[in-house]
Amino acid sequence: MARMHTRRRGQSCSVRPARNEAPSWSNTDKAAIEKLIVDLRKEGTSSSMIGLILRDRHGVPDVKMVTGKSIGDILVENKISSEIPEDLRDLMVKALGLRKHLEDNKKDLHNKRQLHLVEAKIRRLVKYYVGTKKLPAGFTYKPETTEILLSR
CATH class of the missing domain: 1.10.287.10 (S15/NS1, RNA-binding)
Incomplete structure (x- = not known):
């Protein structure tokens, strides 16, 4: 796909492997992951940084695959999402x-x-x-x- 304000095309990036279930080495405790997300948000961390922290420090490659909900949905459920996207x-x-x-x-x-x-x-x-x-x-x-x- 082309970039918005230039005539150049986009840059090819790595693609996440197609999986139906979380890998065996990953953290799959739904309640603990949701609690981590809520705690990180209360500290003032953005949702994209929450995803990076969960991936790098807690061994959660994909929150939606484990919990069935995205980080944004979990924040909306707990009524701590930001006013502005x-x-x-x-x-x-x-x-x-x-x-x-x-x-x-x-x-x-x-x-x-x-x-x-x-x-x-x-x-x-x-x-x-x-x-x-x-x-x-x-x-x-x-x-x-x-x-x-x-x-x-």
Whole structure:
């Protein structure tokens, strides 16, 4: 698949092996895994980092294969999911950093273009999340209020 804002194609990556059940060496205790996920989230860890920690430190190659639910579903069940989806939050942080950089470096045209591209991705993602009702109906991206929104 082609990249969004360039004419280049994507980069081939490794593929996870196709399995129907968890490997014998992995941690398969559902209750312990769900408790770990909840504890890590309460510490302020993002859902993608939770997956990496479970894989690297606790021997859980795939949470969904073991528990039958994704990390996001477990967080929603325990009512500790974030208001803003993680991918949107990361793009907002990136746009905020670019804006702060451009305040000091007004003639940096390359990063000015990157800011436009990142904000286009944010608007596209907000439209998707409002349509899927993961964000409230009146939600709009405003660069002025982004810092306040992310501090919550």
